[in-house]
Amino acid sequence: MSEALFKAYEGKLPPSILAEAKELVPKGASEAMIKKFLEAVYAEYLSSVVDPGESVGLVTAESIGEPGTQMTLNTFHFAGVSEMNVTTGLPRLIEILDGRKTIKTEIMEIYLKKELLEKKSVRQIAEMIKETRLKEYVKEIEIDVLEPKMTVVLDKEKMAQREMTSARIASVLRKTLKTFEVAVEGDVLSITSTSKEEPLKQIYHLREKIKDVYINGVKGVKQVLPVKRGSEYLIVTAGSNLKELLKIEGIDMTRTKSNNLYEVQKLLGIEAARQTII
Incomplete structure (x- = not known):
């Protein structure tokens, strides 16, 4: 009867829609269910049919332009954190439609597992x-011209906040500074x-460069902001690096997302990138 x-x-x-509808009907479905399902499919099909001669290009332009203009008025930003302004509205639509690899504002929304919290x-x-550079841990830098050597005094409080030790910082510097010895x-x-x-000259050159040496954190993540949504907290970031984020235990990667479409496509596939746009 079905x-x-x-x-x-x-x-x-x-025929293609009818064949797909047959595949979607579950086994054991009653005739009443199948009839109701087919009626819904038919109604949806009729609503998508375009009248002959209709200007579909004009309708498409209106459909994109109208909500895009409204989105521009609803600019969302984090108060007091200028680096974390989010590109929305028409500028964001242009980025998506142009397929730009370099976007104005990269954002990640990071969800956390209960065991980590x-x-x-x-x-x-x-x-x-x-992402943390050496300058964020440094309290003072001095140069002894007689020896010659550079003395870097680290900030205990900042190291404690990020669970960092002077030994770990020294280890990173030894790997980065090949022509220098680091003692702690x-x-x-x-x-x-x-x-x-000219060892003294080299130390003077190093004084400014050493401040920008990468120490820890996820590269590319310039700012972080904990945000409460409903009953749970998540972390919103300025900058995106999903690949490195995957290495951190306790991150809920089933819900964590990025607005960098090319990064999502490269890491998770084209369907995930499509879902990000939708």
């Missing part, structure tokens, strides 16, 4: 994710040049 119901729509629905606060997790004593680092050619 075949008769499908046959009744053979002249009304295109039981161990650490949202603020601690946010600080752990943020308490919260003080001593850096000397291994080169015999």
